[in-house]
Amino acid sequence: RAIAVDVLNALRDYRVSEQAMRRRTRSSMGMxxxxxxxxxxxxxxxxxxxxxxxxxxxxxxxxxxxxxxxxxxxxxxxxxxxxxx
CATH class of the missing domain: 1.10.10 (Arc Repressor Mutant, subunit A)
Structure with a gap:
């Protein structure tokens, strides 16, 4: 159970990071x-x-x-x- 929680937390962190990267890319490219x-x-x-x-x-x-x-x-x-x- 603890491993499943760790995996879900890692996926959430990845998703947050990916969204932030896309925001920066959109902003820098003006798209x-x-x-x-x-x-x-x-x-x-x-x-x-x-x-x-x-x-x-x-x-x-x-x-x-x-x-x-x-x-x-x-x-x-x-x-x-x-x-x-």
């Missing part, structure tokens, strides 16, 4: 949570040799196509991604 998640999903797709279309990315993020267009516009403008036909 929102969805923007960072989008980049993460795009990096994962690229590493797997796959192409992620805007609709696929929007589905993963749980946002509408209009919101996806706005998000992509921000990422393109900031130089993080580029559009390709």
């Amino acid at each position: 929102g949570e969805k923007d960072l998640l989008a980049l993460r999903y795009l990096f994962e797709a690229e590493a797997a040799g796959k192409v992620m279309k805007p609709k696929d990315l929007g589905d993963r993020l749980g946002i509408t196509s209009a919101s996806m267009t706005t998000l992509i516009d921000r990422l393109v403008e900031s130089g993080h991604v580029r559009r390709e036909p």
